[in-house]
Amino acid sequence: MVGAWLEGRTALVTGAAVRLGRAIALALAERGANVIVHYRSSREEAEAACAELAALGARAWPLQADLASPDQAADLIPRAAELAGPVQVLVNSASIFGPSTLADMTLDQVSANLTVNAWAPLALMRALAAQEIDEGRIVNLLDTRVQGLDLDHAAYILSKHALLQLTRMAAAELAPRITVNAVAPGLILPPPGEDEGYLDALAGSLPLQRHGSAEDVADAVAYLLQAGFVTGQVIFVDGGRHVREE
Numbered sequence: 655m656v657g658a659w660l661e662g663r664t665a666l667v668t669g670a671a672v673r674l675g676r677a678i679a680l681a682l683a684e685r686g687a688n689v690i691v692h693y694r695s696s697r698e699e700a701e702a703a704c705a706e707l708a709a710l711g712a713r714a715w716p717l718q719a720d721l722a723s724p725d726q727a728a729d730l731i732p733r734a735a736e737l738a739g740p741v742q743v744l745v746n747s748a749s750i751f752g753p754s755t756l757a758d759m760t761l762d763q764v765s766a767n768l769t770v771n772a773w774a775p776l777a778l779m780r781a782l783a784a785q786e787i788d789e790g791r792i793v794n795l796l797d798t799r800v801q802g803l804d805l806d807h808a809a810y811i812l813s814k815h816a817l818l819q820l821t822r823m824a825a826a827e828l829a830p831r832i833t834v835n836a837v838a839p840g841l842i843l844p845p846p847g848e849d850e851g852y853l854d855a856l857a858g859s860l861p862l863q864r865h866g867s868a869e870d871v872a873d874a875v876a877y878l879l880q881a882g883f884v885t886g887q888v889i890f891v892d893g894g895r896h897v898r899e900e
């Protein structure tokens with residue numbers, strides 16, 4: 655049955671107050687999971703998301719942490735487990751994003767991107783595995799641009815390449831108890847400050863000639879969390895961008 659594995663499980667979704675993280679939290683609740691809605695600064699949105707999940711019949715808890723702090727990242731699963739019991743499902747969606755090039759990026763930029771986008775997901779994966787659970791499932795959010803080099807967002811894409819390799823390494827190391835997969839979104843939501851017109855202008859360059867929705871990404875995450883025989887896999891939800899001829 656679709657969603658059966660998620661029924662009654664406890665899930666932690668990072669960056670779940672807004673945008674893709676929120677859509678993922680909703681998709682998990684719709685499939686019967688209880689959800690810890692992690693946020694950094696979007697407290698009101700996290701509380702609103704929890705109310706929305708509760709209306710679906712799920713239990714939901716907002717939980718704050720700054721994942722730029724390795725200590726807070728390491729503590730997040732133990733704190734979540736105190737609130738909600740052992741965490742069997744982890745979705746690493748929180749991320750920072752910004753422009754930088756090989757020529758101008760600073761060590762601080764590289765370090766900030768690696769800390770939030772790769773180290774924190776690793777700390778969370780480790781902490782999930784350290785619990786006494788029989789089974790666990792993890793999905794990491796990458797970016798379709800891991801297929802290439804994205805020289806305009808060098809520090810960011812470097813961190814997503816690191817997360818791709820961490821996904822594969824963790825899939826190998828945490829098997830058979832825990833599966834680890836990834837979703838690589840493409841043109842889904844406009845970056846802050848841009849609107850739907852931004853997406854429409856770029857959609858024509860994709861093989862499928864349109865942009866995707868947050869629900870497209872959430873459905874892929876939910877599939878991987880239900881798929882017990884799939885690990886180390888990446889699903890590109892990108893309208894075919896990763897096979898586009900440049």
Ligand SMILES: NC(=O)c1ccc[n+]([C@@H]2O[C@H](COP(=O)([O-])OP(=O)(O)OC[C@H]3O[C@@H](n4cnc5c(N)ncnc54)[C@H](OP(=O)(O)O)[C@@H]3O)[C@@H](O)[C@H]2O)c1
Binds near residue numbers: 720843
């Ligand atoms: N949107 C897209 O079209 C797209 C495309 C490709 C890849 N992706 C990937 O998909 C994932 C979700 O995308 P999105 O656009 O929804 O992400 P987003 O809006 O850029 O960020 C999601 C959340 O991450 C949290 N965050 C940022 N820095 C943090 C920190 N230091 N500590 C804790 N939380 C922090 C923020 O939470 P607060 O608001 O609470 O501060 C933010 O709301 C990301 O991993 C992104 O790289 C998205």
